[in-house]
Amino acid sequence: EAGVAQSPRYKIIEKRQSVAFWCNPISGHATLYWYQQILGQGPKLLIQFQNNGVVDDSQLPKDRFSAERLKGVDSTLKIQPAKLEDSAVYLCASSLARTSGRIREQYFGPGTRLTVT
């Protein structure tokens, strides 16, 4: 079974520039998550999709971050304009759709390391 794919793996940009990350979840996984992991910290959820609908984006800085999952499969996360404090690893994860009483495992991609200079 292929895992969660992300690209690019690394990105270096200057502050105020724009950047976009791409994620392809495991086939059949309806739920997709984007996390931000700052060095030395645990991942922080940015946004959660169920198919192509947003379930939770309460911690997404909407003035500069946006995400979409138009066809309910692949997703892109964009930052515009980037700030120094956006330097982090951006992780994408996916899981099966929610089923009552069942625990859903989340599978993580390798992440995209963003450096803002």
Added chain:
Amino acid sequence: KNQVEQSPQSLIILEGKNCTLQCNYTVSPFSNLRWYKQDTGRGPVSLTIMTFSENTKSNGRYTATLDADTKQSSLHITASQLSDSASYICVVISNFGNEKLTFGTGTRLTIIP
């Protein structure tokens, strides 16, 4: 506020030795607790998942314990190997309408030969 605290922040041990990592949480309502291993430059990989009724769960040389009364969990690694060098993250899931994951900051484990 839901929080997960892990200790120690970092740990260095000799290859072949055992170690125990700690996790304390204040997450409600509790659904399940997970330990993840995160190698450098990789995404987290699940080691164990425990529900409220489970006290212990093993995955090879990894054994996790859960005390839901004191809201504490531990991850014990037996006969450590160089490949165990990684960050270990404790994650507590609450389930109130929608699943919410609260991540700890992780323990950075280094195994030296």
